[in-house]
Amino acid sequence: MNDLDTRLLRSFLVVAQEGTITRAAARLHIAQQALSAQVQQLERAFGATLLVRTSRGVRLTRAGDELRAGAEPLLADLDALGTRVRASAQGRAGRLRLVCKPHATAEFALDVVRAMEASAPDIELDLISVSTLPEELAALADGTADASFLWVPTGDARLRYAKVRRDRxxxxxxxxxxxxxxxxxxxxxxxxxxxxxxxxxxxxxxxxxxxxxxxxxxxxxxxxxxxxxxxxxxxxxxxxxxxxxxxxxxxxxxxxxxxxxxxxxxxxPSYLAVVWMPGAAEHLISQLVAHVRALTGWDEEDGGA
The missing domain is CATH 3.40.190.10 (Periplasmic binding protein-like II)
Structure with a gap:
C-alpha cells in the first residue's frame, strides 16, 4: 500500500460521523462527487470496500469500522505532534538541560527556572550541578547539557555565548x-x-x-x-x-x-554568560538569556551583547 494522504482519512472520518455523503460534503465544503472520489481512492489504497450506500445514506463495512477505529487515534496523535513541533519551533516547548556551578548561579538559577516555566509551561528544564570548570565544559562537549553559565573568556573557541551579568x-x-x-x-x-x-x-x-x-x-x-x-x-x-x-x-x-x-x-570586570555549543536549541537559549538578563538587570552598555 502506498503512503496514505491523511486528507483522505479525515474525509472518511467525516463521512463516518455524518452518515451521508451529502452532509459530509457540506461540512467539508467540497462537492459530493469529489468526496465520493476520495473515498474510492482510499478503498483502492486498502483494497477493501469501506462503506455501502443505503436508502438512508451510507453504512460502514467491517473494514470501514476497523479503519475508523484506527484512524481516529492516529490522526489525533498526528495533530498533537504537529502542535508540539510548532510550539517547539516557536520556543514554547522543548527540553533544556542547564549545567551550572552553584557559586556562579545561586542568586538567580531557581528564579530563572520559575520564570521560564511560567512563561512557557511546556518547556522542560533540568538543572545539573557541578563543582568545577572542567566538569562544566565536559558536560557541554559530550552533550550531557545544552547550556551553561560561565565567566568569559571560556578558553574554548567552540562555545557561543551571551553575557548576562557584569560583576565587580x-x-x-x-x-x-x-x-x-x-x-x-x-x-x-x-x-x-x-x-x-x-x-x-x-x-x-x-x-x-x-x-x-x-x-x-x-x-x-x-x-x-x-x-x-x-x-x-x-x-x-x-x-x-x-x-x-x-x-x-x-x-x-x-x-x-x-x-x-x-x-x-x-x-x-568579569562577565557571566550563558554559553552553549553549536547545534543547541537556540530558540530556548534565547528565552533563557532574556530571563536571566531581566533578573540581573543587564544593561547592554555594561558590556555589549
Whole structure:
C-alpha cells in the first residue's frame, strides 16, 4: 500500500460521523462527487470496500469500522505532534538541560527556572550541578547539557555565548593583611602580591583574565601557588600564601574565616554568560538569556551583547 494522504482519512472520518455523503460534503465544503472520489481512492489504497450506500445514506463495512477505529487515534496523535513541533519551533516547548556551578548561579538559577516555566509551561528544564570548570565544559562537549553559565573568556573557541551579568572584581586577602581593612584597593597596590593561579586546563587567555593581566604598568602579575578548587585557593589565601582575584558573587558564596574581600578599583570586570555549543536549541537559549538578563538587570552598555 502506498503512503496514505491523511486528507483522505479525515474525509472518511467525516463521512463516518455524518452518515451521508451529502452532509459530509457540506461540512467539508467540497462537492459530493469529489468526496465520493476520495473515498474510492482510499478503498483502492486498502483494497477493501469501506462503506455501502443505503436508502438512508451510507453504512460502514467491517473494514470501514476497523479503519475508523484506527484512524481516529492516529490522526489525533498526528495533530498533537504537529502542535508540539510548532510550539517547539516557536520556543514554547522543548527540553533544556542547564549545567551550572552553584557559586556562579545561586542568586538567580531557581528564579530563572520559575520564570521560564511560567512563561512557557511546556518547556522542560533540568538543572545539573557541578563543582568545577572542567566538569562544566565536559558536560557541554559530550552533550550531557545544552547550556551553561560561565565567566568569559571560556578558553574554548567552540562555545557561543551571551553575557548576562557584569560583576565587580574583588581580591581575597588574609584578614591580617595591611590592606584588608581598606574600602578599595588598586592593582598597583597589589603589584608585589603573589596571586593564586587557577589550576585548570584552560587557555593562557583565561589565566591572564583571572590574574588581571596585563597590569596597568604592563607587567605580569606575580604568580603564586596553583590550586584546582575554589576552597583550596581560599585556604591558601588564609594561610598567607597569596591573594586571589575573583568576581564579586564568589565573595558572598564563600565567606571564610581568616579571609577578607576588598573591591579592586581598576580591575576589569568579569562577565557571566550563558554559553552553549553549536547545534543547541537556540530558540530556548534565547528565552533563557532574556530571563536571566531581566533578573540581573543587564544593561547592554555594561558590556555589549
Amino acid at each position: 572584581r574583588l581580591v581575597a586577602l588574609p584578614s591580617d593583611h595591611p590592606l584588608a581593612a581598606r574600602p578599595t584597593i588598586s592593582l598597583a597596590e597589589l603589584a608585589d602580591e603573589p596571586v593564586i593561579v587557577p589550576q585548570v586546563v584552560v587557555s593562557e587567555e583565561v589565566v591572564r583574565h583571572w590574574l588581571a593581566e596585563p597590569r596597568p604598568d604592563g607587567k605580569p602579575a606575580v604568580r603564586g601557588p596553583a590550586a584546582h578548587r575554589i576552597e583550596d585557593r581560599l585556604m591558601l589565601v588564609a594561610r598567607g600564601r597569596g591573594v586571589w582575584l575573583a568576581p564579586e558573587p564568589l565573595a558572598r558564596y564563600f565567606p571564610l574565616p581568616g579571609v577578607s574581600w576588598v573591591p579592586v578599583s581598576d580591575a576589569a
